[in-house]
Amino acid sequence: MTNVYLLHLPTEIFYRIFDYLDTPTILRSIRCACSQLHAIVNTYDHFELEFKSIDIDRIKFISDVIGIENITSLIFSIGNSKQSNNIDLALSIFTTRQSNRLRSLTLLEIFHSDLNQVLPCINALSLVSLTIHLCGTYAISTNTPRSIITLQSSLQKFHLKGLHSITNTLSWPTHCILQSLTIEYCSFKEYQFILDHCPLLRTLVIERCSLYDINVRTMTTSTFRSYTQLTSLIMCNIYLSFDELSVLLSLTRSLINLKIISWSGNFYSLCDGSKWEEFIQNKLPRLNNFEFCFRQTLDYNNNHPSHHSIINLYRTPFWLEKKHWYVTCDCVIRSSFASEIILYTMPIKIDNIRLIIRCQALSMDNLCYFTKYQLNHQDEISEREILTTLAIGGNHFGHEGTTYLVDILENNKTITTLSIGGNDIGLKGIQNITLTTLHLRLNHIDDDGAEYLANTLRTNKTLTTLDLSKNRITGAGALCLADALRENTTVTELDLGDNQLGMMGAKHLANMLQMNSTLMILNLWDNRIKDKGADYLASALETNMVIFN
Known part of the structure; x- marks a missing residue:
């Protein structure tokens, strides 16, 4: 076999390698x-040059070393007014040369006042x-001098932020x-204007898509032309x-790629998989x-569709077999006022939280997974752990919040220990839970809740530890x-401490102990x-070795 050395490669291969390297490395x-x-x-x-500071002498020197005719891309990171004052001088170096081959220009953090210059x-x-990224947000008004950016006939890619x-x-x-x-803001009228004036436009990115002027009551898709x-x-x-x-998407029926990011009050309108499938x-x-x-x-005070009723709409042959689009529904547990439900088809970054507990329902199966994510300093997931113990006490979820949690737990196969003390769940939130350890301390369960739970215990085959302390349970x-x-x-372990069982409650439990081993x-x-209740329990100890606390 003949040895092939790096320097034996054709020059064109080196050029291709250089395309992926920064200029200082080259x-x-x-x-x-x-x-x-x-x-x-x-x-x-x-060559692509990136300048984080506008030093005219340095720019001239580098340009002369490389050769102005060999520079095809420029990136200026400006960031302050002193730098911005020199940007026109820097650009003039490239505009005054006959052999200029510059085809790509990026201006980052340029001030509005310097744009005209x-x-x-x-x-x-x-x-x-x-690419032009302006500092802050530049809103056009009658008192603001307008910066008219001429889109040249040669321009194929344009990224504008800040207007x-x-x-x-x-x-x-x-x-x-x-x-x-790529633009930052866009109204529906501007959206149509863009499509009317850009017959070759293939990719459109709107970073803050309000489209405030769209009105489905007064418009139909037949009113507008189709943009192919x-x-x-x-x-x-x-x-x-x-x-x-x-209405918006019906104008562009040739779409091959579509990406939508939304965090608004329209979640339950957007999450309907059957509507998306038909559309x-x-x-x-x-x-x-x-x-x-x-x-x-x-908002636990309002009724929400259950976790699985949402994800079930994405378990049809259309999503799984025809399109192979796999959807995940997360309940991100933080507190009673900050928990989120998230429906998505891609991994996402959730703010700047260091530790995230998610309940994930996948469209590929009927199971539900509780996972804990540990984020590193760059907000990237560095550790993912399937949880077996979930402790979310003291969050005051109430009946509705806990009912939502119970719906999630119904199809969960990993959580074995659940602690939801101090959440005011009452009697409705404790049905259909299959765990090995359940802590329900301080939840105002009272006698009605105890009856619901008792009905569950008759057929339950997994629960070994139950904490019902401080729940106003009587005899x-x-x-x-x-x-x-x-x-x-x-x-095997039952905690009924700090309730209101009284003498009769002790009697009922003592009778149970004579038959429960x-x-x-x-x-x-x-x-x-009282003394009489203690006598009942003492008698139970003659036939049962239970340990009392």
């Missing part, structure tokens, strides 16, 4: 390695790609060949309902890639629990059982 490392690489670097003509230099360049109105600040060429456009050029649409931070989105089949037949993330803060509730424990063969630990502290 000049300081590769160019200095040997005379052959030095010569190859000297003939490379696709820079525009003549920008307009003198025959750019293919232009509210694009129709008032952009001068569109007669023959626009723009293929990719757009194949990829990304809309972030939308505040639209499903009906409003359907995509009828209106977006070419759609191949659909990514979305819909988020909603949970009547103790009777229900005692009757259930006569039949139960799994509970499974219970090993029974806590009855502070229950006012």
Whole structure:
């Protein structure tokens, strides 16, 4: 086998490698390695320069070393007014050279007041790609001098951030060949304007998609023309309902890629998988890639569709077999006022929280998983752990919140220990729970709740530890629990401390102990059982070795 050495590669291969390297690496490392690489670097003509400070002398020096004709891309990170004052001088270096080949320009953090100063230099360049990020948000008003950005006929990619109105600040060429456009704000009228003036536009990204002027009551899809050029649409931070989105998307039926990010009050309108299925089949037949993330803060005082009723709509053959789009529904548990429900088709970053507990329901199966995510300093997931113990006490979820949690737990196969003390769940929130350890301390369960729980205990085959302390249970509730424990063969530890069992409650439990040989630990502290109640329990000890606390 013949040995092939790096320096034997064709020069074109080196050029291709250089395309993926930054300029300092090419000049300081590769160019200095040997005379052959030095010569190859000297003939490379696709340098991308990034300047984090505007030093005119340094820019001139680097440009002369590389050769102005070999620079095709410039990135200026400006960031303060002193730097911004020199940006026009820096650009003039490239506009005054006859052999200029600059095709891509990026201006980051440029001040609004300096934009007009820079525009003549920008307009003198025959750019293919232009990116402008203005400092802050620049809203056009009658008192603000307008910065008119001329979109050159050669421009194919344009990224503009920091301007509210694009129709008032952009001068569109007669023959626009723009293929990719990213903007921060857009109204529905501007959305139509863009599609009307960009017949070759393939990709449109709207980072803050309010489209406040869309009105489904007064418009129908037949009112507008169809735009077949757009194949990829990304809309972030939308505040639209499903009906409003359907009108918008019906204008671009040739979409192949669609991405939607929403965190608004329209969650339950957007999360309906059956509506999306019908709409995509009828209106977006070419759609191949659909990514979305819909988020909603949970208000436990209102009724919500259950976790599984949402995800079940994405378990149809259309989603799983035809499109292979797999959806996850998360309940991100933080506190009673900050928990979220999130429906998504992609991994997402959830704010700046260091530790996240998620309940995940996947469209691929009927199970539900509790997971804990530990985030590193860059807000990337560094550890994912399937939880077996869930402690979310003291959050005051109430009946509705805990009922939502119970619905999630119904199909969970990993949580074995659940502690939800201090959540005021009452009697309705404790049904249909299958665990090995359950802590329900301080939840105002009272006798009605004890009866519901007793009915569960009669057939439960997994629970071994039950904490019902501080729940205002009286002798009547103790009777229900005692009757259930006569039949139960799994509970080994029961905590009924600080209730109101009284003498009769002690009697009911003592009678149960004469027939139950499974219970090993029974806590009855502070229950006012008095001497007579103690006598009942003492008699039970003659035939049962249970330990009393």
